[in-house]
Amino acid sequence: MSTTPIYERALVWMRRDLRLKDQRALFEATHQSSKVLPVFVIDSNIVDKLSKTDRRVTFIQKSLDEVAEGLDKKGSRLLVVYGDPAEKIPELAKKLKVQAVFTSNDFEAYAKKRDEGVAKRLKSEGVAFHSFKDQVIFEGTEILNGSGEPYRVFTPYSNNWLKQFESAKAKHLRDYQPKMGSLWDASEIREKSTSFWEHGFKEQDIVIPTGSKAAEKLLKDFADHISRYQEARDFPAIGGTSRLSMHIRFGTISIRECLRFADEHLSAGTRVWIKELIWREFYQMILFNFPHVEKGSFKRECDQIKWPGKKEHFEAWVEGKTGFPIIDAAMREFKQTGWMHNRLRMVVAMFLTKDLLLDWRMGEKYFADNLLDFDLASNNGGWQWSASTGCDAQPYFRVMNPYSQSERFDFDGEYIRKWVPELSKLKGKAIHHPLPFEYMEPIVDHSEQRLIAIDLFKKLK
Ligand SMILES: Cc1cc2nc3c(=O)[nH]c(=O)nc-3n(C[C@H](O)[C@H](O)[C@H](O)COP(=O)(O)OP(=O)(O)OC[C@H]3O[C@@H](n4cnc5c(N)ncnc54)[C@H](O)[C@@H]3O)c2cc1C
The missing domain is CATH 3.40.50.620 (HUPs)
Known part of the structure; x- marks a missing residue:
């Protein structure tokens, strides 16, 4: 230079x-x-x-x-x-x-x-x-398939991403340190600065620590458990993930720094974590190359679906009052904090679309308005994946069962007990399936709704 x-x-x-x-x-x-x-x-x-x-x-x-x-x-x-x-x-x-x-x-x-x-x-x-x-390692059209087209499914994109990354790693991991000596002297600037507070915003408590120093600390602390990421990442009661998404979203940490860190702490867990960072780039690539996803389904035929769900069920979902303990716990934590664990985002999104039969865009908007780490590309991608209207390689008849997800990923009910205190006295597996007198009645029947959801997709031309 x-x-x-x-x-x-x-x-x-x-x-x-x-x-x-x-x-x-x-x-x-x-x-x-x-x-x-x-x-x-x-x-x-x-x-x-x-x-x-x-x-x-x-x-x-x-x-x-x-x-x-x-x-x-x-x-x-x-x-x-x-x-x-x-x-x-x-x-x-x-x-x-x-x-x-x-x-x-x-x-x-x-x-x-x-x-x-x-x-x-x-x-x-x-x-x-x-x-x-x-904000990404590869953007726009930098990763294309053999025919020069953007990818539509994750795994081949991810393989090519890794191949290109490995082939010029030093370049992709470059640390762009500014030349501080070229900063403009404050004494020469007369303009007055403002702040969000001067525009009526009120400071809130947030569960993610703010600023770059906090981001660096989160990354440093993650070094202690990144090697177990692949085993721990799916359990909401365990702090098995990095909680860096908000920092990555607002750039209080650079994506290159995250990958330099991963490169220095290589393990089976780290490789799975890198895949998650690639999911983020995948969805940014999808939004760039298929901008119709912002308003419509990635699979355009899915826009024919007339979602038959009831408006009052959306309110129950938002309030965490569906009668499904794991859904209610996740939605209540979300309402109180703006945070939700990835496994639960998938479970509640699939529940809204495949159990309550409501349009994914309703959930996407509620998340967009309230997620701490809201990012258009990742949120849209996550919702469309869960609703089977997006880039999921799995067929539409994959419908997560909220009861078995709960038993598998919150096996001792620790997470549910924390966010649905009225269930805290239930022992063992009962917490996943409370009886009607122990908790509110489920607003829908999972097995029945699942079949209706599958039918909505079967009818598509
Ligand atoms: C319905 C739905 C909506 C989502 N909306 C958002 C969103 O608005 N913003 C957002 O950053 N993530 C979103 N995600 C992805 C994921 O849930 C969060 O990135 C993750 O929970 C953040 O926790 P973490 O930082 O501890 O992640 P870690 O597990 O530590 O992962 C590291 C980083 O990889 C990225 N990442 C991880 N998983 C995904 C994924 N599935 N898709 C895209 N990027 C991922 C994030 O930047 C994350 O910080 C959504 C997922 C779903 C299913």
Whole structure:
């Protein structure tokens, strides 16, 4: 890389990369410019629709505070503004007389449109817009099948992903350390920063610790049990997973750092964990190449399905009052915390679609509004997989039985006891199948509903 900076002044627009270490846009900007100012826009198009008690806002604000503190220590600062980024970024570029704006790629439909608009406006004012891959190892069309087409099923995609990753591992695991000496001196910036709190948001308790330091600690602690990940990851009562999804989502940790860590702690468990990180990239690739999934079924014929479920059953599902202990425990934890274990996400999603016979989009939206780690691609992929409308290699007649899932993955009922306290006195297996006088009656009959669900798919043309 050239040592002579190309630009005198530049902005780094942070979005899904809320950290200072191994940060691609900051790396590129600080190596190509003499003075770099990191900026975060509280996007009015997004946040004005959120509840003032949205837990994710607390995570973002606190993570931004940590970024600001880090920049402050280097004599620079983080500028936080509120408004429509399509106006705010060009406006700031003009005021601060920058020649370039650096950022990281984001391929969600809204983000793509937003970035195209910003790039166009900047260009008309003679300001360059540079966007880089940061949040995944492989994006868009980088992993294609032998015919040059995007994959539609996971396993061959994953095999090819691993092959390409291994063939240039050092390149893919590169640590993009910014040149801190190129940060813009805080004393030269007059602009005032705002915060989510100034826009009426209220700080919430969240079960995931915030900021990059916390993410690094989670990763470090995970070293103690990653080798047992493949055995422990399916049991909600055990902390067998990394709990890093929210950090990966908001970029308080880099995906390369996660994979460097995996590479240094190789074991059977680590290989399974890497597969999970590949699932995330798989779903991002699906959203990029098959954008219709955002609104419709991946398997288009599934849009013919008229889901016959009852609206009141959706309310029972949301409230954790279905009469199925494992479903109720998962939904109550989710309502109280915004967190749900992966196994339970699959179980409750399949229950909503195959037992309550409700449209997957209803559950997808409820998750999108409330999941701490909500990510459009992963959430949509997870829901469509569970509803059998998506990229699942298994046929539609796979329907998870909530009772056997409960017996298998919460065998001693520890998880259910915690979240459904009215069942805590039941001993042994009884907790999975309480009698009507011990708990509320199940709102549906699993064996009957399962057959109706299978029939909905059989009829498809
Ligand atoms: C219906 C449904 C909805 C989901 N919605 C989301 C979502 O909005 N955001 C989200 O990050 N994950 C989502 N997932 C995937 C998964 O449940 C979470 O990533 C996982 O529970 C997070 O816990 P962890 O960080 O401890 O994961 P770990 O088991 O430690 O896995 C490591 C990382 O791999 C990624 N990952 C793991 N499993 C998956 C998966 N199946 N699909 C995609 N990425 C995965 C996550 O980034 C995760 O942090 C969803 C799954 C289902 C079935």
